[in-house]
Amino acid sequence: MTEPRHFLSLLDVTPTELKHLLRRASELKAMRRRGESYTPFANKVLGMVFEKASTRTRVSFEAGMIQLGGSAVFLSPRDTQLGRGEPIEDTARVLSSMVDIIMVRTFAHATLENFASHSVVPVINGLTDHNHPCQLLADVQTYLEHRGDIQGKTVVWVGDGNNMCNSYIAAARQFDFQLRIAAPVGYEPDADLMRICANHVELVRDPLAAASSADLIATDVWASMGQETERQQREEAFAAYQVNAELMARAKPEALFLHCLPAHRGEEVSADVIDGPQSQVWDEAENRLHAQKALIEFLLRNPGDI
Numbered sequence: 001m002t003e004p005r006h007f008l009s010l011l012d013v014t015p016t017e018l019k020h021l022l023r024r025a026s027e028l029k030a031m032r033r034r035g036e037s038y039t040p041f042a043n044k045v046l047g048m049v050f051e052k053a054s055t056r057t058r059v060s061f062e063a064g065m066i067q068l069g070g071s072a073v074f075l076s077p078r079d080t081q082l083g084r085g086e087p088i089e090d091t092a093r094v095l096s097s098m099v100d101i102i103m104v105r106t107f108a109h110a111t112l113e114n115f116a117s118h119s120v121v122p123v124i125n126g127l128t129d130h131n132h133p134c135q136l137l138a139d140v141q142t143y144l145e146h147r148g149d150i151q152g153k154t155v156v157w158v159g160d161g162n163n164m165c166n167s168y169i170a171a172a173r174q175f176d177f178q179l180r181i182a183a184p185v186g187y188e189p190d191a192d193l194m195r196i197c198a199n200h201v202e203l204v205r206d207p208l209a210a211a212s213s214a215d216l217i218a219t220d221v222w223a224s225m226g227q228e229t230e231r232q233q234r235e236e237a238f239a240a241y242q243v244n245a246e247l248m249a250r251a252k253p254e255a256l257f258l259h260c261l262p263a264h265r266g267e268e269v270s271a272d273v274i275d276g277p278q279s280q281v282w283d284e285a286e287n288r289l290h291a292q293k294a295l296i297e298f299l300l301r302n303p304g305d306i
């Protein structure tokens, strides 16, 4: 039996496959705008395991699977045996014998890898503490739709070297753009990933210097899910890392602002930037739907030959 094709990181898919995937995402978006029904996955079921909260990821995967003709099952530790200590390996074996594709949002990335290695169907990373690749599909799609190809462009990440930042690093390599990361000491992204993608990434401590002539500025919350107790300490560490009008003024006039959401206005981003003309955060959020429909189609049609 062929091994399933998983999507745990952007590095699991080739640059060519990524290009096709995003083109397809925009096509699916246009089809939906025209009111065309496209239901190739009747009777297919998506399992969705959420060990953390979610608005966008849950709704975009569930709505997306229904729009493709299938259905989705939402599972959380609160009301499954996962919350009572059933091993992740056993859960993966059982779930994957009943559904056709599975999305997992969890804490440790190793939990996701463990789940995937015991699943006989494709597994999608719906966010771990380490990365958030589905969000980057939507972010790059948004840039493409508003400004064209992102290849060779300068992208600036401001703030925490977190799961989103790690996915921006992988995206820099896969989509061939230059990424400047402005993160304070002690909050750097994954060092191995920085090494692997060294030709595409540089760490610049000063956020204003980093923003110079940028084509795209992106940021995220200062305290991610699971870091609630570090909130105060993080607010102090990131105080100089707010994306505001002064910082945006350093970027190119046509630069876009993106944020995966949920956002905290007045913390990592000022209200005038996120609600201003350079911000494309609503399109970015909507593109989760289209990009993930393209991803589901890709994974169900390319079972892999590993």
Ligand code: CP
Binding pocket: 053, 054, 055, 056, 057, 058, 127, 135, 260, 261, 262
């Ligand atoms: N951006 C994102 O993944 O949002 P949710 O946490 O609401 O899914």
Ligand code: NVA
Binding pocket: 127, 162, 163, 164, 220, 221, 223, 224, 225, 260, 261, 262
């Ligand atoms: N870095 C954030 C992203 C939320 C979509 C978190 O992990 O909470």
